[in-house]
Each structure stands twice: as structure tokens, then as C-alpha cells.
Amino acid sequence: MKSNKTARLFAGLLALGLIAAACGDDGGKKAAPAAATGTCTAGAPTLKIGGLAQAQNFAGMDEGIKAVVEKANKTCIGGRKLEFVGLKDDGSDPAKNLSLAQSLVEQDKVFAIIATSAVLLPATTDYLASKKVPFFGWGFMPGFCNSKKGANDSWGYGFNGCLSAFALGLSDKTNGSLNAPIATVVKKDADKLTLVTFSSDDDAGKFGDKQYNALFTKAQVVGHAAVPTQGAGDYTQFVNLVKEKKPDAVMISTDFVSGIKMKGALKAAGYSGVVYDYTTYIPGFLEAQKDTAAALEGGYSETQLPANEDNTAAIKQITADLVASGSKLPFATQGASIGYWSTELLRQMLVATAAKGDITADAFRKVVEGGFSSTQVEGGLGVVKFPDNHEQNVPCSGLVQVVGGKYVSTVPFKCYTLLAAKTS
Amino acid sequence: MRELLQLAIAGAATGAIYSLIASGLTLSYTATGIFNLAYGAIAFCSALLYYELNNGLGWSIVPAFLFVVAIFCPLLGLALNFAVFRPLAKSTDAAKIMATVGLLVALPAIARYIVEGGISTFGWGIPDAKQVTLPAGIFRSPASNSNLWLDVVVNSNQVVVFITGAAVAVALWVLLRHTSLGLHMRAVVDKPELAAMRGVNDGNTSAYAWVIGTVLAGVAGVVGAPIIGTLQEGTFNLVMFIAAAAVVIGGLRSIPLAFVGGLGLGIAETLVRRYATFAKDINGFNNSVPFVLLLAGLLFLARDRGRRGGSVSAQPPPVEWTDDLPTWRKNLPWVIAVVLFFVWTFVFLRNNEAWLGNLATGLSLAVVFLSFVIVTGRGGMVSLSQAAFVMVAAFTAGKVMVEHGWPWFPALILGSLAAMALGIVVSLPALRLGGLPLALATLALGFLGDVLLFKWNWLRQGQSGWKIARPELFGINLVDRTSMIVFLGVVIAAITWLIHNLQRSASGRAIIAVRNSEPAAATSGLSIPQTKLGIFALSAAVAGFGGVLVATNNGRITDGTFVTQTGLAWLAAVVLFGIRKPQGAILAGLSTACSTTIWNRGFHFAFTPSFLHWNGLGSGTATYVGNALFGLGAVQLAREPDGILAITAMQNRARRDKRRARQADAAAPLPEGVVASAPDSPAVTLPASTASTVPAAARTDADAPALAALQLTGIHSGYGLVEVLHGITLPVVSGQITAILGPNGAGKSTLCQTIAGLVPASAGTIVHRGVDVSGQRAHQRARMGIVLAPEARGVFPALTVRENLQMWLPDAADRDDAYGRFPILGERRNLPAGSLSGGEQQMLTLAPLLVKPPDVLIADEPSLGLAPLIVEQILQIFVELRARGVALVLVEEKAKGVLEIADTVSFLSLGRITWSGPKSAVDDGLLAQVYLGQVEA
Structure with a gap:
């Protein structure tokens, strides 16, 4: 009887799980003597790395992580190999995110986690901090930042630092890379160009507003509106606003889908001015979807990761490493890039720790928080320093444009400066 | 003025998607008697299939559309009718709602599992559809734009949606009011037994109704996907919930009104967004418009529908399969299970932090789930807003602990009281509603909580929420997980005892009376509103109590942790195990907490060969399998609305009865033709030729x-x-x-x-x-x-x-x-x-x-x-x-x-x-x- 099967299935699984938990392996950690970097010590315990993400949004992240892990294992770190225990999908559910983090720490006994998720909420990041498990990823969630200035309680290491530093009040400087590239396109000073800005009508939007408002004086922002994120929203009123104010550029800092719809609406209404956003550069995206490509045609997108189209040393490196690790990805997807660069940062920190002795959580923290600086590849991410970047972002970005249904690199990825916030 | 008109037109164009969904949903409800909450899920699956055929396999538009709408949807409709809804036809409103909730969770998971499993296991060359925006519709892609009037730009997809919506509305109106099929479908919904007695094959009409309903959902999904803008099941569901407001505006009966209501909904959303600038600083105000309209529509709907001649049919009470056992024997399996559980926890699991954590989470969820037992299991009312009670209690407790330094226990009590207050607020408008309108009202209020109440920064402390430290109670530090488990066990025992006593008390009898027959209860001097209010208040308080415990277990409460759709998944889990008994809630809680781990990691035993190890299902598929199993739950629900526990009890009872009958026969063989008449033995099949009793x-x-x-x-x-x-x-x-x-x-x-x-x-x-x-x-x-x-x-x-x-x-x-x-x-x-x-x-x-x-x-x-x-x-x-x-x-x-x-x-x-x-x-x-x-x- 089907029903009984369901009953037995659930009950059986529960029971098996409990039994296994009781009788299962413990897998303790043993400290190994430090060996020179470059040789792998036989029998040395591996350094386990876990992945935790909204797998749907960041496809390919596991391949990026694997690419770095395989490369590192050719020479080992402190004689030890890295072991990637797999990417866990939280399905955009905060409870699952916490539960998976707990299982990674307590059952897999990971040393570090590569984590990028919009539901990587304080519950999870607090937990990881309490267990001294560092996590790496795209630092747009508060867990990558200290809870207050000087607290030094964040165990999150964003590949471009703590992105919401200004909005959280941890820094009085803003991310100069957010407006410099577009100023190049518009051919005006960043202080002089006029904008109409759109943000999401939700928390993330209001939070982001703080950041963006600090980049421009009030006089520069000639119009602003909050764009709906739910339902089948209509964009006519926003198009009207743009047509009325005639800005130098339209800035869209909404969620992904609304951003595309907004650009599409402007295009449909025949608007031909400069429109840019921060989310729509996604390699491989345009080829698959004609309506999206049409909506984005002519628009610009800022990117916080080096664009594949830049074709710099950094892009060559990630492409080569992905191929070498056996990845079947045709190009570095956004997820793969996030995974790759985050793990690369971890790798550099592990190397730095190994140079000073055994790799343990405490040693790691001491070395990294004692003034660690990452090494930059040409055309790649900016230098990340800790503990500074728990309270600051790294102001680097690139700008691409969609031309003829393809992304074209307009301003190659490079680093700018932190700016004093505009208060009026 | 020009802008007002322009926005109204633009809003109507956008609202066409709501009209299309609402017409189909109204038809589905009037033809089947079931409000299909899984309508959005069916639309999503159809849209996904169309995308894979059209974009992935390169089929051209017409064959792809026909395949989805003329082959896939009818087959799905027949399958749902046969496996789930026919058996549920005579069941309570609550059971029907719960079945659709199970499908809402399961269908998209199954669809995604098939797509992604096919890609990874069989190497299918199709896109995985994880990040699709502006999917192509059934007309041009990319869509073409034109200036409608007053500078309102509409694209070809919007035009298609509008035309489809209008055509569907007209066709359905004709079907329902002017064809005999439509008449038969409505008759079956009104009084299925009477319809059968008038020659209507309710099996056939039910099948027709579900096929039509599913096809309409499929059309809405395929045609509406470019408007919805993305292939995400959550988004489809949300659009459907918004469109429900239009269904309610149509009085749950009128398709033309639902159509107009959908357009009006689009217009209202657009105009409020543009002109309600006074509400600029109220977080989420604009997003709340559809749910306010849904709620208002429901309250208007609670008009008296006219007198009903004759008696009102009452729901038969559930059969108590363990009636034949003495009390100690009834409870024995559960006592053994509890003892085993604690022995296991303390002896074998003491060093396994991860599993102890899972169990603690499971037990804290169980407390929340006990609230479902109270309001739905005992009270017979479906409440879809339990997640809101959890959140409000946790936020309240967190706020007073962090900002005002309250100790944990008083904060817990205050949080529960806050939840109780919200429960009263939730139930007040709904007191005169029953069944479906009540469930929809709780759904609307749940969403209002998500978009409005829990965005209020005073309550939720921005995006970081409140930290809730584990307390020390009576000298026991609850940071230790085993202590937490014991504490939760005590709490669960106490609430179970409360529920048990409630049943036996005067209040409990009042609850049963109101549930069974409101007119009878009213004439017996019971105040219906008071009784219903009491149930909601108690259930909300228990949910809140559990909510604080869950947050304490997690260490923190942040906005977005538990939203209404989470609450739906919870309900499905409790229903699966049995919503009438506390045991069902406990098993559901443990299952929910442990399933993520089990599906993701599998399990490994020491000292066993490696082929007995199971590494779980890997990241993406794990999510899907867990959810897909709820589909099985919905199917099983069709057989036994009271859940797995009831089915098991029924089978055990049948076994016991057979054993007794055998013993009785062996003890005293009866003379031929005389019926054995032990008062509590079941019907024994007799040979057909019993002596005639006509002199x-x-x-x-x-x-x-x-x-x-x-x-x-x-x-x-x-x-x-x-x-x-x-x-x-x-x-x-x-x-x-x-x-x-x-x-x-x-x-x-x-x-x-x-x-x-x-x-x-x-x-x-x-x-x-x-x-x-x-x-x-x-x-x-x-x-x-x-x-x-x-x-x-x-x-x-x-x-x-x-x-x-x-x-x-x-x-x-x-x-x-x-x-x-x-x-x-x-x-x-x-x-x-x-x-x-x-x-x-x-x-x-x-x-x-x-x-x-x-x-x-x-x-x-x-x-x-x-x-x-x-x-x-x-x-x-x-x-x-x-x-x-x-x-x-x-x-x-x-x-x-x-x-x-x-x-x-x-x-x-x-x-x-x-x-x-x-x-x-x-x-x-x-x-x-x-x-x-x-x-x-």
C-alpha cells in the first residue's frame, strides 16, 4: 500500500539516520607536523572545504571551487591536501541554510566554507563564528562585516570585502568603483553627472539606497523611485519619470528580474540614453534567451568580478584552471567565478598560515587578522586586506555593454578609490 | 489627469494576467468544489515544460504549446483527479485544502527533479532552467512593442495574455451557465450524492472538471510566463495568490466578475504605487495592496447565502480505531517510543552534536506543529498563517530581551501573548466565515504579515534581527543540547496533556460541537464566535511559544526566516503524519528537521562495508526529493484524511478484529443462519441466503x-x-x-x-x-x-x-x-x-x-x-x-x-x-x- 510505504519510508529513514548518527564514524582531527610547501605529506589529514549556496542562482560554483582545490593539491599546503566535500544547496530557505552549515561543521568537520547566498543570515554566520569556521564568498550579506566598528567578530571573508560597510555604519567611505566607470561612458565627472535611480521596493533596496545615495549629491539625483519586486508590476510610471527628467544616466539597482524588466520597459518606450545596473552581467545568459537579450541591448552592466570578455591574465588563469580540473563548463559562469576567486583567497590565506606553523583555526585567524594582504593577478580582483576589509569593501569593478546580443567589455575591470560620502 | 488615465490603462494591461488566472481558478473551484492552491504550481510545471520543448529541444511554438496544453495538462488533470481529488470528494474542506497545499509543494519539485536528473544522469541536452528571465511566450520572441494609447506601451505578450484571458472568460462563462456539462459540474459540487441520484456520473464530471481546470492552469502558465518574467515556482505561486483576490471579488462564483476583478487588481496596484506617496516610508505598503483586497473581498463574501431548507449535513466524526483497546494498551506504543527516544539520545547520541542539534530543532518545531493539531486537527479550521505567529512571538521575545534586558522566561511568555493577540486579530474578521474563506483569510493575513508587519523595523530590528541567547533554567544550562532536548520534551508533554484535557473539558466539547454543526451548537447556547476565537487564540499562543523555542534553538530571529509559504510546507508535513493527534505533530517536526540532513548527506555506519553507505542525493536533488515526497503525502491523504497514523491504526484494528473473529468462531460455533451479534464486532460477511423475515x-x-x-x-x-x-x-x-x-x-x-x-x-x-x-x-x-x-x-x-x-x-x-x-x-x-x-x-x-x-x-x-x-x-x-x-x-x-x-x-x-x-x-x-x-x- 502506497501509504504504508510512505510511512515506512519516513520512519525508516528517520530511524536509520538516528542509528547511523549514533554508530557512525567520528573522524577526528589530528595535527600533522608542518612540512615545506611544495610537498605533500603522506597520511596527512586533509583540509576539508564545504560549499553552501543558492545553487539555482550560482550555477557552476562547485566547479570553480574544484578548480582551485585541484590546482592546490598539486603542491599541497603545509603538506596537506584540500578536500572539497561538496556544495550544499539551501534552496533559498534560511532554515536549510543554517541546518546545512551545521551539518558541514559538525558532521563533515570542514575547516572553511565557501558560502554565497541571499539567505546566509546572521543565524548562520553567528553560528560559524562561534565554531571558528571561516567562510568565503561574495560579501553582500552582513555576516561578512563586523557587527560594529572595531568589533573584529566577523569570520566572513568576502573576495571583495564587506560590501555593505557604509550602509552598516562601519565606514564613512563609499565604494568609488560604483560610479566611476559610468562617468567614463557618459564623459562627465562623477560629481557632475545627473541620474535617475531605481531601487527595489524592499529591504535590500532601501539598504542599498543608503550606499548609492552617498555616492552622489542630492542635486545629482534628479529622480528616484522604488520598483516593485512582486506581482506582475507595471513600469509605465518609471518610464515617465525618466522621460521627464532626462538624466545623463539611469541607474538601476534592483533585484535581477526587475532590473531586466525595467531595462526592457525603457527600451520598449524608445529611450536611448545610458542605462546601467549592477546585476545583469551573467556569462552565457544572453545566448539562451532572446527576449532578455533584446531587453538588455544597448544597456550597461557593472560587474564586481572580472568579465570574461576582458581577456586579461586573470581570465586566462581561471579558464585554464577550470579546464585542467575537468570542468565541462564552456566558459566561467558567474557561479564558477565566485567559487574560484573565493577559494583562491582561502588558498592564499592557508599558504600564509602554513608558513608560520600548523594549520589550525586559531593559527589561521591570528595570521589572517594580523594584516594579511592578498596577491592580485593582472586584471583580477583587487587586493583584499584583513582585518580592514571586515569593515570596508574593495572598490574595483568593470563595465560591459550588450551590443548585438553579446557582452562587450567597455571599461575593463580595475580598481578605484574609496570616496568620502556625499552628505548633501 | 492624463497620467491617471495612462496608468489605469497600463495597470489593466498588466492585470490581464490576474484575470486569466482568476477565470481559470474560479472555474476550477465551481466545477470541483476545491480551491486549487496548487494552480500556480501546475502553471509553473506547464511553463517549464513549454520552455524545455520550445527553447531546449527547439520545437516550434504550435507543437510545443499543443503538447503542453492538449497532452500534458489533460493527463496531469486526470492523474490528479484519480489519485487525489476523487477520493477526497466527500471529505472536509480542510482535507481538500491540505491536499492542494501538498501538491503546491510537490509538483514543482518533481518537475525540477526530472529536468535536472535527466541532465545529470542521462546527459539530456536541455537547459536546466535555473535562471530564466523573460521566457518566450506563444507569439513573437523577442516580443514586439507598440504604443497603445496615451503613450502606454504594450508588448505582444501582454496583448496575447489579454486576448487569451478574455476568450477563456467567455468560453468558461458559456460552459458553466449554458451547457449541461457545466450544470452537471455545478450540481456535483453543490450536492454530489443528489447529483448521482439524478443520473450524473460524478466520476466523469469530476474528471472533466479537473482536466479543464488543469488545462487552464497550463494555458495561464505558458501564456503568462513572459509577463511573470521568470521561471521560478515561488514567483508563480505568489502571482497566483495575488490573483486569488480577483477570484474572491468574483464571489468565488462569477467568471466575468473575476475577469474584471483581475484588471481592477492591476489598476489598483499601479495607481497605489504611483499616488500613495504618504506611505513611502511604510515598508512594504505597496506590496500589501493585493492582500488587503483579498481580505476585504473575503469579508464582503461572508454574506448570508439564504436559508437552507431541511437539516444541515454534519461531518461525521473520525473513526477511533483504537476504541477496542484499554487505555494503557492504547498508549503503550507511544510510551515505548518516548522511552526509546530518550535512551537513544542520552546513551548513543551524546557525542554527536550534529544529530543532537537536529533533534533539538525537530522538537522545537514539534511545539509549533502542535498548534496545527489544535486549530485544524481539533478545531477543524484551516489556518495558513501559523508562520506569522511564530515570527511575531520570536521578534517580541527578542526585542524585550535585547533592548530591555528581560530574562528569557518572561520574554517567552510575552512572546506567546503577542502571538495570541495576533491570533485574535487574525480570527476576528474570519469568525463568520468557515471552511475555504476562512483559510483564504488566514492566507491573506499571513502574507500581510510577511510584506508589512515583519518589515516594521521597530519590531524586527532591520535585517540583522534579534539575538536570542539560550538561558539557564532552574540551574540547567540550555546551551547544552541534551538539556535542550529534555526541556523541549517536557514542554511537548505538557502541551500534549493540555490538548488531551482540552478534549475532555467543556471547552473541548464546545469545539467539537461547533465543528460538527454550527446551527446545533448555536441553539445549544454556545457562542460560536467565542469558541472559534478561543481556538485561534490558543493555537496562536502555542505556535508563538514554539516560535520562541525555535528561535532560541537557532540563536537568532531575522526577518524572512519563516514566511507564509514555509507555513504551508509545515502544514503539509503535519497532515502527512496525522493532524488530529499530537503524535503526528511530533513526528512531523522531527521529520522536517532531520530530512534536510538525511537527504543531503545520507548516512554512514562505522564497521560496515561501503556499499551500505549512502551519500545522500547531492545538493540540488536533495531539496527536490524532500518536497516531492509531500506529493505522496497528498495522494495518501486521499485515502485517509487523518494521516499515516490513522491508516496504521486502521490496519492494526482490522488485524485485531480478524483475530477476535477467529477466536470467537473457534470458541462457540454458531447455528446456521443466525447472525453473531456481539455489540462491538464489525460487520461480518454472511452468506447471501439469510432467512427472510417477512412472515x-x-x-x-x-x-x-x-x-x-x-x-x-x-x-x-x-x-x-x-x-x-x-x-x-x-x-x-x-x-x-x-x-x-x-x-x-x-x-x-x-x-x-x-x-x-x-x-x-x-x-x-x-x-x-x-x-x-x-x-x-x-x-x-x-x-x-x-x-x-x-x-x-x-x-x-x-x-x-x-x-x-x-x-x-x-x-x-x-x-x-x-x-x-x-x-x-x-x-x-x-x-x-x-x-x-x-x-x-x-x-x-x-x-x-x-x-x-x-x-x-x-x-x-x-x-x-x-x-x-x-x-x-x-x-x-x-x-x-x-x-x-x-x-x-x-x-x-x-x-x-x-x-x-x-x-x-x-x-x-x-x-x-x-x-x-x-x-x-x-x-x-x-x-x-x-x-x-x-x-x-
Whole structure:
């Protein structure tokens, strides 16, 4: 009887799980003597790395992580190999995110986690901090930042630092890379160009507003509106606003889908001015979807990761490493890039720790928080320093444009400066 | 002004998607009686399939569209009808809602599992559809834009949606109001048994209804996907919930109104967003518009629908399968389970932090789930806003602990009280609603909580929320997970005891009374609003209490942790295990907490070979499998609305009964032909030839079987464990009135329903003019001419008088005959039958039968509740029918009227015919003996 099967299935699984938990392996950690970097010590315990993400949004992240892990294992770190225990999908559910983090720490006994998720909420990041498990990823969630200035309680290491530093009040400087590239396109000073800005009508939007408002004086922002994120929203009123104010550029800092719809609406209404956003550069995206490509045609997108189209040393490196690790990805997807660069940062920190002795959580923290600086590849991410970047972002970005249904690199990825916030 | 007009037009264009969904959803509801909360999920699956065919496999638009809409959707509809909804047809509103919630969770998961499994396991070359924006519709891609009017730009997809929506609305309106299929579907929804008795094969109409409903959902999904803008199941569901407001504006009945309502919804959203600048700083104000409209529509809907003549059918109580066991034996398995659980936790799991954590989470969730047992399991009301109670309590507790330094326990109490207050607020508007409108109201309020209340920074502390530190209670530090588990165990025990005692108390009886029959409860002096309010308040308090415990276990509460859709998944989990008992809630909690881990990681045993290890399902698939299993839950729900625990209990009971029957037979073999009559033994199947109980002397020539229009022989039937008829043999002759008299409890209604085919006979035969019809279902017997005029009138209260006549008289000429004979019906022909008086309803029942007389007519208490003058008229109708050769069976408790016109009389008492004879043999003395129970076979 089907029903009984369901009953037995659930009950059986529960029971098996409990039994296994009781009788299962413990897998303790043993400290190994430090060996020179470059040789792998036989029998040395591996350094386990876990992945935790909204797998749907960041496809390919596991391949990026694997690419770095395989490369590192050719020479080992402190004689030890890295072991990637797999990417866990939280399905955009905060409870699952916490539960998976707990299982990674307590059952897999990971040393570090590569984590990028919009539901990587304080519950999870607090937990990881309490267990001294560092996590790496795209630092747009508060867990990558200290809870207050000087607290030094964040165990999150964003590949471009703590992105919401200004909005959280941890820094009085803003991310100069957010407006410099577009100023190049518009051919005006960043202080002089006029904008109409759109943000999401939700928390993330209001939070982001703080950041963006600090980049421009009030006089520069000639119009602003909050764009709906739910339902089948209509964009006519926003198009009207743009047509009325005639800005130098339209800035869209909404969620992904609304951003595309907004650009599409402007295009449909025949608007031909400069429109840019921060989310729509996604390699491989345009080829698959004609309506999206049409909506984005002519628009610009800022990117916080080096664009594949830049074709710099950094892009060559990630492409080569992905191929070498056996990845079947045709190009570095956004997820793969996030995974790759985050793990690369971890790798550099592990190397730095190994140079000073055994790799343990405490040693790691001491070395990294004692003034660690990452090494930059040409055309790649900016230098990340800790503990500074728990309270600051790294102001680097690139700008691409969609031309003829393809992304074209307009301003190659490079680093700018932190700016004093505009208060009026 | 120009801008106002422009935005109104733009809003209407956007609102077309809501209209399209609302029309289909209204049809689905009116044709099946089930509000399909999984409509958005079906739309999503269709859109996904279309995307894979069109974009992935390169099929062109027409074949891809036809495949989805003409092959996939009908098959899915048939499957859902067969596996889930047909079996649920007679179930409560709550069970139906819970089944659709299960499907809402399961269907997208299954679809994604197939797509991604196919790609990874079989190497299918199709896109994985994880990040699709602006998917192509059924017209041009990329869409073309044009200037409609006043600079309103519409794209071709919007035009397609609008045209499709309008066409669908018109087609459905015609279907529902002007075709016989539509009439039959509405009749089945109104009163399924009566529809069967009028010849409607409710299995077929149900299938049609689900096929049409699913096809419409598929059309909405494929055509609407480019407007919705993304292939995400969450987004599709949300658009559907918003469109529900339009359905409610249409009164849950009117498709044209729902269509207009959808456009209005789009306009309202657009205009509020543009002009309500006063609300700029209220987080989420704009997003709340559709849910405010949904709620307002529901409150308006709570108008009185007119009087219902006759009795109101009550829900039968659930069967208690463990009734036959002594109390200690009933509880033994659970006691053992609890002991085992704690032994396991303390002895074997003490060092396994991860699993202890899972168990602690599971138990804290169990506390929340116990609130479902209270409001839905015991109270019979579906509440879809439990997640909101959890959040408000956790936020309140967090706020007072962090900002005001309160200690943990008082914060816990305050949080529970805050949840209780919210529960009262939630239930107040809904007190006069029942069933579906109440569930929808809780859904609306849940969403309002998500988008509005929990965005209020004062309460939620921005995006970082409140930290909740684990306390030390009575010297025990709850940071230690084992202590936490013990503490939670104590809490669960306490609440279980509370629920148990509640059932036994006066309040508990009040709850059951209100649930079973509101009019009866009201006339017994119970205040319905107060009782309902009490249940909601208690349930909310328990949910809040659990919420603080969950947050304490997690260490923090942040906005977005538990949203309404989470609450739906919770409900599905509890229903799966059994929502009426606390044990169901506990198992559901543990399952929910542990399933993520089990699916993701599998399990490994030490000291075993590696092939016994299971590494789980890997990241993406793990999510899907967990959710897909809820689909199985929904299917299982169809078999036993009370969950896995009830099915297990039922099977155990059947085993015990079999064992007892074997023992009884072995102990004392019975003489042949005598029924074993242990009071609590179930119906035992007897050989078909049980001795007839009609005394030989009473038979007349007219009873010779060859002339009988209908012959019952040795009929046994009953309900569940109780046999009501113990061997009825009765001939029914054309052109004669057979009166069957008997006191209450004799089995009169059971006899009527058995003849009509609504209750299957467990033994014996029914032969209609030489043809054995015992195996025929009600609608088949009706078509063969065996018609029942049931107790409490055979009318469809929601259909008009004309539509009621149409059920038996499809020809307008016949209906005119009926109006001619009964002018009062002609006067009231467009009124709903439910608003007629009792006498008028009985006339409406019998009028069509006069125009097209059946072969055999059975009338169950036709004079019940009617004035003497009306009764006279009714009896004259029977006389007229007799003259036209109909074989009539009149079953009555009141002897006086029917005795005057009867030809043969039988007395029915305690399930047996105790006397039978011609009317002339009946005198007052005999009557007295029968009614006082002194006549013997």
C-alpha cells in the first residue's frame, strides 16, 4: 500500500539516520607536523572545504571551487591536501541554510566554507563564528562585516570585502568603483553627472539606497523611485519619470528580474540614453534567451568580478584552471567565478598560515587578522586586506555593454578609490 | 489627469494576467468544489515544460504549446483527479485544502527533479532552467512593442495574455451557465450524492472538471510566463495568490466578475504605487495592496447565502480505531517510543552534536506543529498563517530581551501573548466565515504579515534581527543540547496533556460541537464566535511559544526566516503524519528537521562495508526529493484524511478484529443462519441466503417476484463498523405504494440510500425487473429509473429553480409543463433553490418526476417538517404517480398521512422488517405494538 510505504519510508529513514548518527564514524582531527610547501605529506589529514549556496542562482560554483582545490593539491599546503566535500544547496530557505552549515561543521568537520547566498543570515554566520569556521564568498550579506566598528567578530571573508560597510555604519567611505566607470561612458565627472535611480521596493533596496545615495549629491539625483519586486508590476510610471527628467544616466539597482524588466520597459518606450545596473552581467545568459537579450541591448552592466570578455591574465588563469580540473563548463559562469576567486583567497590565506606553523583555526585567524594582504593577478580582483576589509569593501569593478546580443567589455575591470560620502 | 488615465490603462494591461488566472481558478473551484492552491504550481510545471520543448529541444511554438496544453495538462488533470481529488470528494474542506497545499509543494519539485536528473544522469541536452528571465511566450520572441494609447506601451505578450484571458472568460462563462456539462459540474459540487441520484456520473464530471481546470492552469502558465518574467515556482505561486483576490471579488462564483476583478487588481496596484506617496516610508505598503483586497473581498463574501431548507449535513466524526483497546494498551506504543527516544539520545547520541542539534530543532518545531493539531486537527479550521505567529512571538521575545534586558522566561511568555493577540486579530474578521474563506483569510493575513508587519523595523530590528541567547533554567544550562532536548520534551508533554484535557473539558466539547454543526451548537447556547476565537487564540499562543523555542534553538530571529509559504510546507508535513493527534505533530517536526540532513548527506555506519553507505542525493536533488515526497503525502491523504497514523491504526484494528473473529468462531460455533451479534464486532460477511423475515402469512399475490419492479433480498448494509440493516427482503410493485414505517433509528434512511445505491450492500441482492443491480452505482441506477427523493429535500440549493428542473428535464417544453402544474415554481424560477421554503423545495423535488416519471420512486420522509396542507398536496402527487404506474416506496416515521394512500405496509425496526401486510390489516393496536416494540417475527 502506497501509504504504508510512505510511512515506512519516513520512519525508516528517520530511524536509520538516528542509528547511523549514533554508530557512525567520528573522524577526528589530528595535527600533522608542518612540512615545506611544495610537498605533500603522506597520511596527512586533509583540509576539508564545504560549499553552501543558492545553487539555482550560482550555477557552476562547485566547479570553480574544484578548480582551485585541484590546482592546490598539486603542491599541497603545509603538506596537506584540500578536500572539497561538496556544495550544499539551501534552496533559498534560511532554515536549510543554517541546518546545512551545521551539518558541514559538525558532521563533515570542514575547516572553511565557501558560502554565497541571499539567505546566509546572521543565524548562520553567528553560528560559524562561534565554531571558528571561516567562510568565503561574495560579501553582500552582513555576516561578512563586523557587527560594529572595531568589533573584529566577523569570520566572513568576502573576495571583495564587506560590501555593505557604509550602509552598516562601519565606514564613512563609499565604494568609488560604483560610479566611476559610468562617468567614463557618459564623459562627465562623477560629481557632475545627473541620474535617475531605481531601487527595489524592499529591504535590500532601501539598504542599498543608503550606499548609492552617498555616492552622489542630492542635486545629482534628479529622480528616484522604488520598483516593485512582486506581482506582475507595471513600469509605465518609471518610464515617465525618466522621460521627464532626462538624466545623463539611469541607474538601476534592483533585484535581477526587475532590473531586466525595467531595462526592457525603457527600451520598449524608445529611450536611448545610458542605462546601467549592477546585476545583469551573467556569462552565457544572453545566448539562451532572446527576449532578455533584446531587453538588455544597448544597456550597461557593472560587474564586481572580472568579465570574461576582458581577456586579461586573470581570465586566462581561471579558464585554464577550470579546464585542467575537468570542468565541462564552456566558459566561467558567474557561479564558477565566485567559487574560484573565493577559494583562491582561502588558498592564499592557508599558504600564509602554513608558513608560520600548523594549520589550525586559531593559527589561521591570528595570521589572517594580523594584516594579511592578498596577491592580485593582472586584471583580477583587487587586493583584499584583513582585518580592514571586515569593515570596508574593495572598490574595483568593470563595465560591459550588450551590443548585438553579446557582452562587450567597455571599461575593463580595475580598481578605484574609496570616496568620502556625499552628505548633501 | 492624463497620467491617471495612462496608468489605469497600463495597470489593466498588466492585470490581464490576474484575470486569466482568476477565470481559470474560479472555474476550477465551481466545477470541483476545491480551491486549487496548487494552480500556480501546475502553471509553473506547464511553463517549464513549454520552455524545455520550445527553447531546449527547439520545437516550434504550435507543437510545443499543443503538447503542453492538449497532452500534458489533460493527463496531469486526470492523474490528479484519480489519485487525489476523487477520493477526497466527500471529505472536509480542510482535507481538500491540505491536499492542494501538498501538491503546491510537490509538483514543482518533481518537475525540477526530472529536468535536472535527466541532465545529470542521462546527459539530456536541455537547459536546466535555473535562471530564466523573460521566457518566450506563444507569439513573437523577442516580443514586439507598440504604443497603445496615451503613450502606454504594450508588448505582444501582454496583448496575447489579454486576448487569451478574455476568450477563456467567455468560453468558461458559456460552459458553466449554458451547457449541461457545466450544470452537471455545478450540481456535483453543490450536492454530489443528489447529483448521482439524478443520473450524473460524478466520476466523469469530476474528471472533466479537473482536466479543464488543469488545462487552464497550463494555458495561464505558458501564456503568462513572459509577463511573470521568470521561471521560478515561488514567483508563480505568489502571482497566483495575488490573483486569488480577483477570484474572491468574483464571489468565488462569477467568471466575468473575476475577469474584471483581475484588471481592477492591476489598476489598483499601479495607481497605489504611483499616488500613495504618504506611505513611502511604510515598508512594504505597496506590496500589501493585493492582500488587503483579498481580505476585504473575503469579508464582503461572508454574506448570508439564504436559508437552507431541511437539516444541515454534519461531518461525521473520525473513526477511533483504537476504541477496542484499554487505555494503557492504547498508549503503550507511544510510551515505548518516548522511552526509546530518550535512551537513544542520552546513551548513543551524546557525542554527536550534529544529530543532537537536529533533534533539538525537530522538537522545537514539534511545539509549533502542535498548534496545527489544535486549530485544524481539533478545531477543524484551516489556518495558513501559523508562520506569522511564530515570527511575531520570536521578534517580541527578542526585542524585550535585547533592548530591555528581560530574562528569557518572561520574554517567552510575552512572546506567546503577542502571538495570541495576533491570533485574535487574525480570527476576528474570519469568525463568520468557515471552511475555504476562512483559510483564504488566514492566507491573506499571513502574507500581510510577511510584506508589512515583519518589515516594521521597530519590531524586527532591520535585517540583522534579534539575538536570542539560550538561558539557564532552574540551574540547567540550555546551551547544552541534551538539556535542550529534555526541556523541549517536557514542554511537548505538557502541551500534549493540555490538548488531551482540552478534549475532555467543556471547552473541548464546545469545539467539537461547533465543528460538527454550527446551527446545533448555536441553539445549544454556545457562542460560536467565542469558541472559534478561543481556538485561534490558543493555537496562536502555542505556535508563538514554539516560535520562541525555535528561535532560541537557532540563536537568532531575522526577518524572512519563516514566511507564509514555509507555513504551508509545515502544514503539509503535519497532515502527512496525522493532524488530529499530537503524535503526528511530533513526528512531523522531527521529520522536517532531520530530512534536510538525511537527504543531503545520507548516512554512514562505522564497521560496515561501503556499499551500505549512502551519500545522500547531492545538493540540488536533495531539496527536490524532500518536497516531492509531500506529493505522496497528498495522494495518501486521499485515502485517509487523518494521516499515516490513522491508516496504521486502521490496519492494526482490522488485524485485531480478524483475530477476535477467529477466536470467537473457534470458541462457540454458531447455528446456521443466525447472525453473531456481539455489540462491538464489525460487520461480518454472511452468506447471501439469510432467512427472510417477512412472515409467510403476510404475503399477498402481489408480492410474487415476477411482477415486482424492484426486489430486495436479504439486504445487509451499514456504515463502517456498524451494520444497520440486518437482512431486508422487500418487494416493490409497479402501480402500488409501499409504505415503510418505523421509529427513529430503525434504518429508514439507510434503506433508502441502499436502494438508491449511495450505500453499498454488504450482503443480499437488489433486482430491478429481473436485472441484478446490486453492483450498480447511484447514477447508473438513476438512469435505469430508480430515483430517490431524499430526506431534507432533493434540491440543489445553489442552483436556481430552473436549473434544478433542468437536471431531470433538459427539454424546455417539459419544464414549462412543470411550471404549469406548479405555478409557484414558475414565479421563482430564477431564484436559488436554497431560498425556497420547505414545502416549495419538496414540490421542486417532485415536480420534475411528475413530468418524467421514474420507474421506481423512493421517498425518504417526504412530509418531514412540512405544514399539513402542503403534506396533503405532496400525498396527492404520490397518488398521481401511482396512477401512472410508478412503483412507490414511501418511508415515514409519521404514520397518519401515508397510511391513507398506501397499498402495502411494512414496519421497520432496528434494521429488520418486523411485519408486512396490506393496509387493511393495519389497525391502531398493531401500530402501537410496532412502535412500542412488541411485534416479533
